[in-house]
Amino acid sequence: xxxxxxxxxxxYSEWYNELVKRADLAENSAVRGxxxxxxxxxxxxxxxxxxxxxxFKETGHVNAYFPLLIPKSFLSKEASxxxxxxxxxxxxxxxxxKNDPNGHGVIVDPEAKLEEELIIRPTSETVIWSxxxxxxxxxxxxxxxxxxxxxxxxxxxxTRLFLRTAEFLWQxxxxxxxTKEEAVVETEQMLNxxxxxxxxxxxxxVIKGRKTAxxxxxxxxxxxxxEAMMQDxxxxxxxxxxxxxxxxxxxxxVKFLNKANQQxxxxxxxxxxxxxxxxxxxxxxxxDQGLVLPxxxxxxxxxxxxxxxxxxxxxxxxxxIDPLVAALKKRGISVKFDISENQSPGFKFAEYELxxxxxxLAIGNRDIENGTIELARxxxxxxxxxxxxxxxxxxxxxxxxxxxxxYQKALxxxxxxxxxxxxxxxxxxxxxxxxxxxxxxxxxxETEEKIKELTKATIRCIPLDSQEExxxxxxxxxxxxxxxxxxxxx
Amino acid sequence: xxxxxxxxxxxYSEWYNELVKRADLAENSAVRGxxxxxxxxxxxxxxxxxxxxxxFKETGHVNAYFPLLIPKSFLSKEASxxxxxxxxxxxxxxxxxKNDPNGHGVIVDPEAKLEEELIIRPTSETVIWSxxxxxxxxxxxxxxxxxxxxxxxxxxxxTRLFLRTAEFLWQxxxxxxxTKEEAVVETEQMLNxxxxxxxxxxxxxVIKGRKTAxxxxxxxxxxxxxEAMMQDxxxxxxxxxxxxxxxxxxxxxVKFLNKANQQxxxxxxxxxxxxxxxxxxxxxxxxDQGLVLPxxxxxxxxxxxxxxxxxxxxxxxxxxIDPLVAALKKRGISVKFDISENQSPGFKFAEYELxxxxxxLAIGNRDIENGTIELARxxxxxxxxxxxxxxxxxxxxxxxxxxxxxYQKALxxxxxxxxxxxxxxxxxxxxxxxxxxxxxxxxxxETEEKIKELTKATIRCIPLDSQEExxxxxxxxxxxxxxxxxxxxx
Ligand SMILES: [Zn+2]
Ligand SMILES: [Zn+2]
Numbered sequence: 001x002x003x004x005x006x007x008x009x010x011x012y013s014e015w016y017n018e019l020v021k022r023a024d025l026a027e028n029s030a031v032r033g034x035x036x037x038x039x040x041x042x043x044x045x046x047x048x049x050x051x052x053x054x055x056f057k058e059t060g061h062v063n064a065y066f067p068l069l070i071p072k073s074f075l076s077k078e079a080s081x082x083x084x085x086x087x088x089x090x091x092x093x094x095x096x097x098k099n100d101p102n103g104h105g106v107i108v109d110p111e112a113k114l115e116e117e118l119i120i121r122p123t124s125e126t127v128i129w130s131x132x133x134x135x136x137x138x139x140x141x142x143x144x145x146x147x148x149x150x151x152x153x154x155x156x157x158x159t160r161l162f163l164r165t166a167e168f169l170w171q172x173x174x175x176x177x178x179t180k181e182e183a184v185v186e187t188e189q190m191l192n193x194x195x196x197x198x199x200x201x202x203x204x205x206v207i208k209g210r211k212t213a214x215x216x217x218x219x220x221x222x223x224x225x226x227e228a229m230m231q232d233x234x235x236x237x238x239x240x241x242x243x244x245x246x247x248x249x250x251x252x253x254v255k256f257l258n259k260a261n262q263q264x265x266x267x268x269x270x271x272x273x274x275x276x277x278x279x280x281x282x283x284x285x286x287x288d289q290g291l292v293l294p295x296x297x298x299x300x301x302x303x304x305x306x307x308x309x310x311x312x313x314x315x316x317x318x319x320x321i322d323p324l325v326a327a328l329k330k331r332g333i334s335v336k337f338d339i340s341e342n343q344s345p346g347f348k349f350a351e352y353e354l355x356x357x358x359x360x361l362a363i364g365n366r367d368i369e370n371g372t373i374e375l376a377r378x379x380x381x382x383x384x385x386x387x388x389x390x391x392x393x394x395x396x397x398x399x400x401x402x403x404x405x406x407y408q409k410a411l412x413x414x415x416x417x418x419x420x421x422x423x424x425x426x427x428x429x430x431x432x433x434x435x436x437x438x439x440x441x442x443x444x445x446e447t448e449e450k451i452k453e454l455t456k457a458t459i460r461c462i463p464l465d466s467q468e469e470x471x472x473x474x475x476x477x478x479x480x481x482x483x484x485x486x487x488x489x490x
Numbered sequence: 491x492x493x494x495x496x497x498x499x500x501x502y503s504e505w506y507n508e509l510v511k512r513a514d515l516a517e518n519s520a521v522r523g524x525x526x527x528x529x530x531x532x533x534x535x536x537x538x539x540x541x542x543x544x545x546f547k548e549t550g551h552v553n554a555y556f557p558l559l560i561p562k563s564f565l566s567k568e569a570s571x572x573x574x575x576x577x578x579x580x581x582x583x584x585x586x587x588k589n590d591p592n593g594h595g596v597i598v599d600p601e602a603k604l605e606e607e608l609i610i611r612p613t614s615e616t617v618i619w620s621x622x623x624x625x626x627x628x629x630x631x632x633x634x635x636x637x638x639x640x641x642x643x644x645x646x647x648x649t650r651l652f653l654r655t656a657e658f659l660w661q662x663x664x665x666x667x668x669t670k671e672e673a674v675v676e677t678e679q680m681l682n683x684x685x686x687x688x689x690x691x692x693x694x695x696v697i698k699g700r701k702t703a704x705x706x707x708x709x710x711x712x713x714x715x716x717e718a719m720m721q722d723x724x725x726x727x728x729x730x731x732x733x734x735x736x737x738x739x740x741x742x743x744v745k746f747l748n749k750a751n752q753q754x755x756x757x758x759x760x761x762x763x764x765x766x767x768x769x770x771x772x773x774x775x776x777x778d779q780g781l782v783l784p785x786x787x788x789x790x791x792x793x794x795x796x797x798x799x800x801x802x803x804x805x806x807x808x809x810x811i812d813p814l815v816a817a818l819k820k821r822g823i824s825v826k827f828d829i830s831e832n833q834s835p836g837f838k839f840a841e842y843e844l845x846x847x848x849x850x851l852a853i854g855n856r857d858i859e860n861g862t863i864e865l866a867r868x869x870x871x872x873x874x875x876x877x878x879x880x881x882x883x884x885x886x887x888x889x890x891x892x893x894x895x896x897y898q899k900a901l902x903x904x905x906x907x908x909x910x911x912x913x914x915x916x917x918x919x920x921x922x923x924x925x926x927x928x929x930x931x932x933x934x935x936e937t938e939e940k941i942k943e944l945t946k947a948t949i950r951c952i953p954l955d956s957q958e959e960x961x962x963x964x965x966x967x968x969x970x971x972x973x974x975x976x977x978x979x980x
Binding site for chain 2 (some may be wrong): 043
């Protein structure tokens with residue numbers, strides 16, 4: 001709190017890094033690329049988890065837990081999966097330390113070498129499908145609708161808090177089905193759940209689409225995703241849902257007896273969102289004063305700061321505020337009445353602004369006399385003096401309004417920064433300005449790769465709702481049937 | 491379900507292993523000592539987590555997340571901690587795999603060797619206290635009341651599902667305080683929370699006590715624990731709460747400016763329970779027919795099985811049961827109306843018995859005619875034919891009664907298997923029969939060790955509620971001031 005944040009305009013990247021630290025969301029640890037999620041950050045993640053978990057369970061999914069460590073040989077079983085995941089990962093080679101004979105702490109015991117190295121899971125398809133083999137014999141054992149909440153690890157070279165870390169927290173759903181159709185429906189259902197979560201809880205508009213073959217999950221036949229726009233115009237992939245076809249079933253020999261009494265490989269899906277969503281949430285709404293949190297995910301939704309001199313004034317305030325706090329809590333609203341004495345009201349205002357508390361109330365002696373209270377909205381930073389009478393309902397309505405307003409604001413921002421682009425010259429200019437470019441592409445991986453090399457822009461997705469439209473590829477001029485979304489991305 | 495469980499009398503150990511598997515709680519994975527927690531088992535663990543987490547939060551604790559990997563050198567900083575934890579653990583030495591030049595899958599890339607090896611956390615004191623150093627400057631930064639839910643790993647040689655696994659899930663609380671008194675109060679508070687959880691939710695009576703110096707946590711000044719008796723008379727340590735003194739603060743140089751404006755080392759505690767509680771829950775109550783679950787932790791509290799021929803009879807049953815199901819759900823009771831057609835009622839009865847569903851209702855055509863319904867209690871296996879009218883309240887009352895009854899039964903069992911023992915001969919006889927032996931001990935680690943060698947019995951704890959009583963040590967005859975609890979243990 002000693003100095004203000006860098007502004008977004010000044011240095012967006014620094015603004016993000018500083019905000020994550022100053023708002024007590026996360027920090028780097030002694031282990032390269034591994035973060036510490038601090039209590040305030042974790043409490044937002046817990047709210048995300050609860051909301052998502054409820055949605056998963058409402059759609060018939062159950063949670064389970066699979067081992068952290070995967071035998072090295074498992075990774076090689078699905079050919080494209082190994083290319084995608086078996087490279088940058090943490091490898092356990094030994095299972096014991098011993099005292100250093102030279103007296104310098106402990107050393108790895110060379111006699112305790114594992115016969116086969118173990119990998120810290122970068123994702124769990126392999127260990128889960130090796131288990132499904134034992135769980136599935138007949139169509140009666142299907143579907144399996146399972147999810148796990150877990151930590152995973154990918155040895156990233158360039159890391160950033162929440163956005164890209166070596167260890168991160170996530171959920172990974174892994175389902176098994178008797179028919180292709182059912183697996184495709186599941187893949188789409190989960191994409192819709194992610195999109196509903198992003199829009200309803202995170203107040204973050206997303207585009208639902210499919211990935212191109214280049215950007216597909218290693219081992220998937222089709223990858224669906226949701227893509228959000230950050231305030232610097234860059235895209236952030238916020239969740240993915242994969243139709244795995246029979247790839248993992250074939251790799252791990254998972255067959256079932258179908259209704260026609262024939263052996264068939266099982267159809268699979270997997271889908272996940274991670275603590276990366278924390279990065280998205282921060283970058284979607286926050287401003288130069290700090291976090292702006294959607295009320296549905298804010299750990300503290302309402303803070304009340306008393307302004308007073310002496311115990312009598314404080315007691316007068318308390319006698320009005322205590323019942324209000326009780327009434328709000330009864331309605332399920334998380335409220336903090338901050339009567340701590342070691343900080344000034346001004347300090348508290350700045351602190352709660354930094355932490356993104358959606359509604360702040362301030363009440364002083366004059367308010368008590370006049371029957372008023374001051375309400376400040378975090379999103380607009382507008383303060384209003386209001387009658388105390390009826391304030392409870394005003395607070396409830398304001399929280400609802402903030403949830404909708406910040407969504408609308410983000411939606412407006414995205415609309416203002418999405419461009420239909422029809423010439424390569426236009427593309428080159430617009431991509432430098434940031435935003436989503438809706439443009440024709442000839443469908444070839446080579447063209448996609450070339451555009452990436454030239455502009456650092458990738459195809460974020462082929463939007464599900466895009467209309468067929470005859471056109472010419474932005475780079476090659478070859479014929480194209482529909483527009484795709486290009487952007488630079490996190 | 492093909493054959494019945496081994497009986498407890500026949501082979502207690504086999505009974506446990508088979509029950510865990512057949513009731514779909516957990517199974518072994520391809521990685522030695524690492525278990526798969528299956529959905530039914532995990533749903534019980536989720537209920538435990540929710541209840542504990544609520545209790546932690548009610549007492550002012552917050553959750554956070556610290557890295558999975560710990561630099562090897564951290565483990566050496568606290569002298570006794572390294573002795574206890576730095577030995578049998580999983581060591582990450584490399585961060586990359588590459589394609590085998592001989593074409594056999596992937597191999598560890600020798601060029602990707604870490605400068606310092608990383609250890610998969612066996613517990614997180616070291617990484618957390620190294621962080622607290624940056625978080626704490628003044629008494630105003632204290633207390634820190636933090637918990638984390640995480641996976642941890644200890645390379646156990648002999649593993650058993652839930653009871654002793656290489657990887658397990660747990661919560662670990664780590665608190666930091668300005669005074670010794672406050673830290674001691676915290677240690678005791680958390681012990682009381684564990685004991686309340688065990689008795690109220692798990693219906694499992696526990697003895698609260700202190701560990702002897704021999705059995706203390708590596709790095710603690712004092713270890714409190716709760717000890718439960720299993721049905722074979724063996725003890726199971728179900729939770730521990732440690733007063734760390736200033737040990738970790740000194741090891742990681744965590745000082746604060748106290749109110750007297752002097753630099754002082756911070757006082758610490760840590761406390762944890764794990765998926766081991768699942769093993770305790772199973773062994774405390776279950777019988778030769780399967781699981782017996784306390785209603786407060788049962789994923790399905792009530793199951794209703796219709797017995798019918800043809801659609802008309804089923805519809806008659808549905809028209810009575812659907813409103814009952816809705817009414818029970820409204821009261822927060824988890825209820826399953828099992829109308830699946832591919833299994834007989836008899837099969838379903840056995841299956842729900844195996845899974846420990848506390849209350850089972852069965853209703854057939856004659857019940858519809860007579861206005862009755864059959865209620866079976868899982869704990870006593872008593873079936874009663876009851877008027878349908880008023881059954882909702884009977885179900886609610888029965889669930890409450892089962893929760894209390896199984897606690898009382900376990901309490902009675904413990905009382906019947908706890909013995910005051912006053913001679914060594916008596917000790918030798920009684921310890922073979924199983925149970926808790928309350929006996930005098932001279933307070934020396936050597937005597938404790940000797941008794942363990944001779945009988946495999948350890949001092950489970952020095953009970954907090956034990957009275958001072960002059961006596962003679964059971965082994966040496968040396969003077970003793972109070973009795974301690976001896977038992978063989980899991
Ligand atoms: Zn996309
Ligand atoms: Zn004990």
